[in-house]
Amino acid sequence: MDSPSSTDITAAITGSLAEERHGGPHKEHAVILLHGLCGSLLELGSIPKQLKKVGCAVIPMTIDNYSASLTNPRVSPNWEDWCAAVESKVARLREEFKTVSICGLSMGATLALAVASRSNELLSVVLLSPVLQYDGWSVPWYQNLLKVVYDAGIRNWSYKESEPYGIKNFDMRRRVANALEKDGVAAVGAASIPARHLRAAQRMMAYVRESLPMVRANTLIIHSIDDETASPKNAEIILQAISSEVRKVIWLGDCYHIITVDNEREIVTNETVMFIKRGIDLHGNELSRKYLAHSSPLKDRRQ
Template structure:
């Protein structure tokens, strides 16, 4: 599918070269790289090689998103992962919301993934599953920008295609089945108050991941888009520590 709309300002993919530890940072459903850029830039300042892909159909216009499938979103994610794997000896995957779902998918498909960092990852959303059964309207009101911090806004679509909701529901269901066979270390951030993805998603992931190297970190002062919210410094610091611990030794390229 050739995209017909220009990419929004701040929604562009970003690549910051560094050492041979690669970090893929992935935005969520209807969102853009704007939600992950600050975290990505922090990780790049730590010396890591960082890539933030723009998922197909995102960051342009919601009518364009309507023409994409979850396989397209996976393809965008995998292309970024494989690019980092070519350049780096170790790859970590960080994801917000559906970006976390994509991180789980990658960790399952590529068991050599060194570690995953999930931020309010999505696997099941009862309300959305009900919406997916509807026949109309074609476009729903947006679900983005659930942020507690005053004056902070996520760059995301103002409408959500019903067809895309159905794709997300299918993708979450398929990924949920894979969780018990994902073996890499995991840092799981969960906002205790989230108006988009119920916190029970993160608890489920923590309970069913078979690895012993996993930690559930609660965020008490942020809503769904925690990477832009009051706890963003906690996310930066803990993610950096997690990657540094598992990435040693780091060699320069």
């Protein structure tokens, strides 16, 4: 499969931003996109473009002290501010659109879960490589010492991204490495993540682990069995703990953590779009049934 070009990605993002301004072709269905911690919209690959093709208004979000372009390593962010930004966006979109869904990657998926646990306004959530804890095979042993080091006051450091950058595809990995060296950001996110942001993410993960039963929106989880950042256990815990009537998990066998740009990216995109579209269709059918059930019976005009 060919890797998505920078032109395709830029076009998808530009089109997505236009959709946000104009409300989409039918102003009926909106999908919020959340990238990973200190990442960018490049991480979402071809998902924005394909969602737009099926008639969804695509709403990519950048968040203060969460997105790479708005990150200040000297600021200690509060994960609840990240959550509040998304909740506010959901509330505004619900005034314009019939349904609102969220698709998040990595920590963006965790953020989507945090919002879904506190909101009944979401139709569907798509969780791509969700993280409840950093327990993948490439996570260094000293990762668990982050809290101790941070709480001891040592906070002016960053975690630097390294091989394999969440990507199994060798050619794509090489391009990512070059982009990180040149620009400091690539399709996998930023070249480094500040300690303050990692600590905020840890606190959000702890909240989400306790709040999973509050999630009731339709939920799709797509996770690699070889995820080097978050083991399959993360997806299994979510699947078992949430209260969603509609829940589905898809396991991938030929990619690492950043599944949106790796070897099975087409599967990820297609399954994401189909799940959201199916949720919209089911929602429409449910509204029709409710309307018929509560409509007044026709009068017999023969009398």
